[in-house]
Every structure is written in C-alpha cells, then in structure tokens.
Amino acid sequence: MEKRLTTTAMLFSVGFVFMLVFAVGAFFYGIQIGKEKAEAKYTAKSETVNASEATVPYQQQELVSFYLTVFSPYREFQTEWFAASDKLFRGGNIDAASAFKKLAKLADQKAEEASSFNMQQSPLLGEAQVAYVRSLKYFKDAAAKAASNKSDDPGKLLEQIQSDKNYKSAVQESLAAQRSYYEAMQKWAASVDPAIPATHKPVEPMSDDQWDKLSLIVKNIIVVSYLSERGELFSFLPQDLTSRVDEFIRSGQASNMKLKTIGGIVDLLLNTRAVDSGDFSANKARFYQSETLPQLPFFYSE
Secondary structure, three states, rough: OOOOHHHHHHHOOOOOOHHHHHHHHHHHHHHHHEEEEEEHHHHHHHHHHHHHHHHHOHHHHHHHHHHHHHHHHHHHHHHHHHHHHHEEEEEEEEHHHHHHHHHHHHHHHHHHHOOOOOOOHHHHHHHHHHHHHHHHHHHHHHHHHOOOOOOHHHHHHHHHHHHHHHHHHHHHHHHHHHHHHHHHHHEEEHHHHHOOOOOOOOOOOOEEHHHOOHHHHHHHHHHHHHHHOOOOOOOOOOHHHHHHHHHHOOOOOOHHHHOOOOHHHHHHHHHHOOOOOOHHHHHHHHHHHOOOOOHHHHEEEE
C-alpha cells in the first residue's frame, strides 16, 4: 500500500527547500556585495592616486625646486652658448675652438647638475627635466663638433653649427622642456585661482580681443606654443615675448599696422628681433600687478 506524506512532513520538506534556496541566494548575494565593495575600494584608491598625481606635483615648492635644480643649470649653459653664438653672428674676435671646447665641458657639467635631483614624481616636471638633460647632452655633442671645425669664417661656422643634427635635437628638446615646465605652472595657477583653466587650447587665428581676456599664465602657454612651432631657440624667456605682445597691442602699434592676429604680431616681433631678455620685468609694474604667478625668480627679478 502506498504511503502518504503527513502534513508535518510535507511542511518540513517545503521549508527545507525554501531554506536551501535562501542560503544559495544569500551566498551569491554576499559574493556580489563583496565584489562591489572591493571594486569600490579599488576605484577610490585609484581616484586618490590620480588626484594626487594631478595636484601634488604642481605645488609651488615643486616649481621652485625645479627652477633651482634643473632650470637654472640649463639657463646658465644657455647664456654662455648664446654669448658665443652672438660673437660668431657679429663676426667678432673669438677663438671658436677654445670657446666651444669649454661649452662642451660646461654642457656636460650642467647636465649632471640638472639630473642630480629626482623630479620624476611630478609628471610634467619629470618630462621637462628629462628633456633639458637631453638638450644639454646634444649641445655637448654639437659644441664638440664645432670645436673641431677648421672654418675661419665666423658666419659660416655658425651656419654649420645650426644645421648640425645635434644642435637641432638640442633645440627640439629644449622647447619640449619649456612647454612642460610652463604647463606645470598653469596647472599650479589653476589650483589656486578658479578663473584660470588647467589646460588651454589656443584658438587659431587668435584676435587681440581674445588675447586680452586671458591671464598672463595662459598667454605664456600660447607664446610657448608659437615658439615650439617655429623650432627656434631665443635668449629671452616666454614671458618677455608675452609682455612685448601686450605692449605692442596697448600702445596702438598693432592697430596702426593693421595687425589683428596674435600670430601675426608674434611673427613681426621675432622677425625684427624686437624682443629682449628683461622685457617682462620692464613691463610687469604696468601690466601684471594683479596676476597669479608662482614665486619663481624670473617672475620677480628687478
């Protein structure tokens, strides 16, 4: 005779199945919750690291440290290089072999100085450091080659130096380093002044009205871009050219000459050699008293 399940046994069986389903569901739910928490923890950690990378490297002390340990050694060499090049350009009395032999030695010394302090924890400053050191090493090779050049024509020697692949690479690396350094300054400025963007994409062609609405730190980035596009190295700093553009516009010269774009003004100033080191300092009191600038010596020297 077939046995029938009692009501109690049936309820027990149903309850057991229900508990089993609940336990399995709870198990997989726990796994999902754990996974989500782990992902959330990893995401938060990643965001913290990314935020740190975006802010910490561009604090003012980082910009100052770079100036003192990397930029200054490079600038000291650059000054000597331009002094020798200027003598060749003017056809002055110069012992080229001796002068460039000393420059090769100086480039090697300054490359060692510029690489002695680790700036790699600051992305843009790390890039600038590497590029400045590379530039100095290329300058060393260019100077060594110039020292062995037997030409007694200063103008021809200068032309040969500037057409040398080592010199061209030195210029390219220097301009790349300059761009990274000034971009780091802009990111610092954006962190202390909400009116300044962390990045800026230049408008082409840019009118003088558009230019006038920008802060100095952004104008410098635009000027750096123009200098990079030309692929030329000048003895002045970007802010010197920026101040001459501002002076040219505000004095009415741009209007009188019907120059309506910043690119046109920059080309005119560079082609006529109308920019000198120290132009920014001469114009700072008139144009830039309220500007947000890092405490770097080349912005505050008299």
